[in-house]
Amino acid sequence: MESLERILKEHPFFAPFAPEHLQLVTGCARNHRFAAGEYLFHEGAPANEFFLIRHGSVALEIAAPGKAPVIIETLHDGDIAGASWLVPPYRWMFDARALELTRAIGIDAACLRGKCDADHDLGYEMMRSVLTVLQKRLQATRLQILDVYGRH
Amino acid sequence: MNLAPHPDAFVPQLYRAGRVIRELHDTVTLEFAPLSGPRPAFEPGQFNMLTVFGVGEAAISISGDPSEETAFVHTVREVGAVSRAIAKLEAGAVAGLRGPYGKGWPVAAAEGSDVVIVAGGLGLAPLRPAIYRILANRSRYGRVSILFGSRNPADLLYRHELEQWRQRLDVEIAVTVDHADASWRGNVGVVPALIRRAAFDPHDTVAMVCGPEVMMRYTARGLLDAGVAGERIYFSMERNMKCAIGLCGHCQFGPDFICKDGPVLRYDKISGIFAVREI
Numbered sequence: 001m002e003s004l005e006r007i008l009k010e011h012p013f014f015a016p017f018a019p020e021h022l023q024l025v026t027g028c029a030r031n032h033r034f035a036a037g038e039y040l041f042h043e044g045a046p047a048n049e050f051f052l053i054r055h056g057s058v059a060l061e062i063a064a065p066g067k068a069p070v071i072i073e074t075l076h077d078g079d080i081a082g083a084s085w086l087v088p089p090y091r092w093m094f095d096a097r098a099l100e101l102t103r104a105i106g107i108d109a110a111c112l113r114g115k116c117d118a119d120h121d122l123g124y125e126m127m128r129s130v131l132t133v134l135q136k137r138l139q140a141t142r143l144q145i146l147d148v149y150g151r152h
Numbered sequence: 153m154n155l156a157p158h159p160d161a162f163v164p165q166l167y168r169a170g171r172v173i174r175e176l177h178d179t180v181t182l183e184f185a186p187l188s189g190p191r192p193a194f195e196p197g198q199f200n201m202l203t204v205f206g207v208g209e210a211a212i213s214i215s216g217d218p219s220e221e222t223a224f225v226h227t228v229r230e231v232g233a234v235s236r237a238i239a240k241l242e243a244g245a246v247a248g249l250r251g252p253y254g255k256g257w258p259v260a261a262a263e264g265s266d267v268v269i270v271a272g273g274l275g276l277a278p279l280r281p282a283i284y285r286i287l288a289n290r291s292r293y294g295r296v297s298i299l300f301g302s303r304n305p306a307d308l309l310y311r312h313e314l315e316q317w318r319q320r321l322d323v324e325i326a327v328t329v330d331h332a333d334a335s336w337r338g339n340v341g342v343v344p345a346l347i348r349r350a351a352f353d354p355h356d357t358v359a360m361v362c363g364p365e366v367m368m369r370y371t372a373r374g375l376l377d378a379g380v381a382g383e384r385i386y387f388s389m390e391r392n393m394k395c396a397i398g399l400c401g402h403c404q405f406g407p408d409f410i411c412k413d414g415p416v417l418r419y420d421k422i423s424g425i426f427a428v429r430e431i
Contacts (some may be wrong), residue, residue: 061334068333071340085195099337106375115352140342144330148364149273 004029006104011052013129021122029106029110034058034098040081047090050082051108061095073137074099083108083130104128166191169241170223176307177272177285178230180239181215183223184249196281197256197388197416200224201396203248204237211411212238213278213395214252218285221274224249227277227309253396254415257282258386262358266294268350268380269335270371272301276309278388278415279362281318282370294357297324297350301343301367304331311338324351328338343367344374354379360416362388369427372419382420389414390420392411 006012014022021045032051032055034040039052040058051058057076061069072094081096081104090109115122170183174412182200185191194214201210210232216225230236241247259282267286271279286293298317302308308327319327326346328339343363357380361371368387375385391403392408398412406425408414418427 015387032386038160057339059334059340068335071332071336072335074328074340076339078348097334118410136345143342143344143366146366147303147330149301149307149330 001018004031004105007054008052011054013052013080013133015116016129018109018121018124021119021125024115024119024122025107025112028108029105030108032104032106034102034104036073036098036100036102038098038099040073040096040102041092043092043095043121045092047085048109050080050085050109051096051106052103053077053079053081054103056104056106057099058102059097063095064120069095073140078128080133083134086113086127086130153161153193160185161250164201165246166367167224167249169243169245172241175227175309176229178239179309181225181227182238182241183216184247185223187246187247189225192252193221194218194224194252194281196285197278198252198254198423199278199393199396200226200249200251200253201393202226202228202234202238203250204234204241205246205248208234208250209250210238211229211253211396212232213415215277215280215383216284218281219288224252227274227280228292229274235239247263247344250396255308255413257360257388257416258358259285259356262286262360263289263292266295266352266357267296268347268352268357268359268375269296269298270343270347270359270361270363270372270375271299272367273303273307274309275361275363275367275388276300279360280310280313282360287317287323294420295324296322297345297352298328299346299350300325300327301363302327302329302344304329305336305338314423318412322364326350342370343390347374355381357384359385360388361385365390365426372423372426382423383418385419386416387419387422388416390428396428 059074060072063069084092166187173181194273197232199211199213202211212226215227228235228238230239245381270306332340360377389410393411394400394402398409403410
């Protein structure tokens with residue numbers, strides 16, 4: 001447990017968290033190892049766990065029948081995979097596939113939501129941190145939609 | 153080294169197209185050698201005015217190796233009448249050329265520092281001469297990172313060279329695309345997102361950035377967030393250039409003429425007007 005807490009502390013996502021909050025989060029965490037091609041989660045499935053990527057890379061994909069899946073974004077060391085665990089209906093919006101051997105920390109979503117409900121300071125910190133990630137991804141998505149490399 | 157353009161700056165000199173390389177479905181690289189006399193020297197980041205007789209003239213960045221002295225190399229994307237005509241030139245065709253013009257990348261000033269090169273799409277073309285020169289004098293620089301963003305894997309410019317550079321042990325190459333299917337094994341996302349993962353000392357780094365202006369604005373934010381000072385970030389700007397020698401005012405950008413004071417400008421000098429629509 002002590003080692004998991006140290007790993008969480010060193011992960012960029014948890015850098016702003018107070019030690020007592022990290023301790024609470026650690027209680028919901030466990031190690032994962034995904035082989036290349038293995039899925040972290042699938043679109044539509046319950047968002048029971050989200051992931052902090054320690055080493056490796058993960059593709060967020062949308063699959064369409066009869067076509068190759070489209071990769072929306074790739075995630076790497078220090079990124080988090082998954083935000084749907086935080087807001088109802090707690091279901092994944094994309095597939096997440098490991099592109100190479102990927103080591104991650106999984107955080108049990110129900111466990112963490114319960115702790116956020118019980119400790120609003122933790123909940124606020126968690127919400128702010130996830131929102132920071134989402135805001136950056138929203139900006140990046142807007143830039144992708146602009147298709148800046150197209151003919152103008 | 154003679155960097156001065158021809159004495160009569162408005163008269164195109166005659167050049168013959170040599171090798172033509174089809175880079176992408178809408179982009180070609182052409183070599184132009186002078187019909188007479190030596191080819192003028194140029195600095196990375198400078199541009200020439202290319203003329204297709206009977207069609208018109210356009211400003212095109214030089215994309216070749218500055219240590220190569222026989223021909224100018226230009227990479228052209230077909231977006232308008234002139235660029236389409238240039239892209240259709242075949243080996244042996246004669247074209248007009250004025251230049252080189254403008255102020256280029258701070259390649260010499262960056263010696264001793266880490267260098268981060270951020271390119272988007274065709275923006276890699278004006279940066280390629282700087283990359284050639286830096287790699288030719290690699291020991292004079294700290295860490296060197298080349299971050300390149302493209303629309304999709306099929307539109308990756310200079311793919312072969314990117315692969316060659318990636319094989320070097322003294323350069324970090326990161327490539328990302330905006331859109332890809334599952335057959336692509338690389339990064340998907342915008343090029344500013346690569347900055348966070350690049351290895352450089354933000355307090356001793358010179359950043360050179362070229363691409364669509366929106367991409368450059370986001371890249372500036374990423375570099376500033378990483379701790380790189382505005383006076384160490386350089387952009388290559390693009391405006392409609394006509395005379396190319398600071399007389400006509402077509403390319404005025406605030407207090408500067410892009411053709412004469414640029415095209416490479418320091419970010420802190422232009423940050424106040426960078427996002428102003430009217431400029």
